[in-house]
Amino acid sequence: MEQEIRVVIRSDKDIVDARQKGRSVALAVGFSAGGATLIAAAISELARNIVSYARSGEIVIRALNGSPRQGIQVIAQDDGPGIRDLQQALRDGFSTSGSLGLGLPGVKRLMDEFQIDSEENRGTKVIVKKWKQ
Amino acid sequence: MIRRDGNLETTEVQEEYAGALAQEEPTSVLLRELVAHLRQNRTQLREEWARRITEAQLLTAMSKDEIFAEATSVYDNYVEALETETFEALQAYARNLSERIIPRGVETHEVVGIVLLLRDVLARSLFAKYRSDFTKLNRILDAYEPAANRIANTVAVGFVQERERVIRQQQEAIRELSTPVLQVRERLLILPIIGVIDPQRARQLTEQLLHGIRANRAKVVVIDITGVAAMDATVANHLVQTVEASRLLGATVIVTGLSPEIAQTLVNIGVDLGKMNTVGDLQGGIEQAERLLGYKVVPIVEAS
């Protein structure tokens, strides 16, 4: 069954909404509580970026029920200013100081697949996937 | 050609006519004809196949009766796949079959082998049937071969996937067995790590430890890595994350048995070893842990 949930992101309330929906879908797909929390955390950070840097955007959560493996896909899209220096934003020096910028390296670590499309003044689109172990 | 025997004439005319039609017959019609032939001759083809399996010394882990029973299922599923030209049912059957025979010790080459033997047995019977009409034989084989190859592929892949799933499960079980979280004293947990740690095992260790901290209400954890030869940056990072996550649950972590090489790896990834609680060996680590647990806050007033 293909499930797709869209959450419009405009305020901080939507961040909680998006991550709770993400958690539900993750649990429905069969992720453990730990896995579902990681997914919720990634969604929270992605949604937070939308609230912080763009006027509005949306999070689309989709259960991946194919074979041989199942997983979850999250797309975070916004019409914001875009990221000027992607390299910098994605830099992950394995430091544990916790960058409180865009949190993208963290999101990358939480998920199995990570793809980002961003251009100055053209918005940002992040697609992440996580597979059930 | 006009013959005095009416039957012959009819048959020959029929064959010529059929031959002419063969040029225009679409694949699906040919496949239907093929499937009918396979169903009609099911018994003897199946027996032939079972015989060749035994001859090739495949499926030695199974008895003759078992081979025959499975051969029947495989044959019927094979023919059905040819008939419906869909492979989902076959895929499901292949996985199901694999689930049953893998614990019996059946290997990949055997499964691939028997499917190919079936393909050969069926192909030979087609050669025999259409040997007088080379054109038709070609058309039939044109229809048969891609389908037969796809079937062989589907079964083989289904088997391999199932095998991989079983292996993963077994690895998981081994991992769990080899990383016990030990409660040695009250509020003190020891996690001795031995061998090679890959990122997945590291992640599992962390999860097990965190749950252990909560379950045992541990205040100090001693992670002993004396038995770990080397650690790459990813795993070293996991170790650091384990220490940090444990702290969030209110537990202090002491790392013991840090080799110079691993210490270097940690420094390379930006860890301030001064901030990490490390002790040379496990014994020393436990002693420090006990000191930590017996630690009393002495009011400044009393001390002076």
Place this chain on the structure above:
Amino acid sequence: MEVPILKQGDFLIATIQAALTDADLLHLRTALLQQVVRSRSRGVIVDVTALDLMDSFASRTVQEIVHMIRLRGAETVIVGIQPEVAFAMVQLGLTLENVATALDLEEGLAYLNQKSKTIS
């Protein structure tokens, strides 16, 4: 969502019930500070047992709460971070530096009691 804050002797206990929005967290920060001043508390426990997740904003706000309360001479301890939440946090690099943590309410109270013995 209003977070209930209970007074227990010299200490305050704020028990978070469920997922908090950013606005809720900021509200909690203000409410706790006001209460600390009003009750002249020496310690604060923030119980996050029921919190589904602590993200970058929550983590930052918690650090601010601890800092602000410390300026009033009181200690804060965060208790009840769940294993899954802790794991997700460290993956995101959120380590709550300079924030005292304990396993649960009992441990949190023990910690505050110990700490308040050194505060003259």
